Amino acid sequence: MADAVTRSHLDDGRCVGWYGPPVPGWRVAIDAERTGAPVPPALARRFGTGDFWARWTRAECCCKLADVPIVTWWRRHGLGVPAQGGALWRTLRVADLMVTVGFAPHRPSCRH
Known part of the structure; x- marks a missing residue:
């Protein structure tokens, strides 16, 4: 994982990384979660459970x-x-994971 440009650590001890040449002028982020992991009750109440891990990984990448x-x-x-x-960004299911990879110009553009 040392060669990964960016990585995401999962609750079960695994790590997912993005391997690829850096794109000049762009930042990259990755986030992954286990699709079978239960949605924490407080987050389920606040955001609902529909497509939760896809929405979560996208928001994490933007953060x-x-x-x-x-x-x-x-x-x-x-x-x-x-x-x-x-x-x-792109979100996809890979085996038992929901993975989002996001790119943004070096100046953060997931503005708030």
Whole structure:
């Protein structure tokens, strides 16, 4: 994992990394969660459980790209990603994981 450009640590001890050449002028972030993990009750009450891990990993990527704590993001966007943000992201299911990779210009664009 030392060669990963960015990584995400899972609750079961695994780690997911993004391996690829850096893109000049862009930052990259990754977040992954186990699809079978239960949604914490407090978060389920606040955000619902529908497509939760996909929404969570996208929000986490934007937080990492914008260097904003998740609780600050929640207050501003919930688990959403602003349409006017300049981030590019893809979320996909890989085996038992939900993985989002996001890219943004070096100047954070998942604005709040």
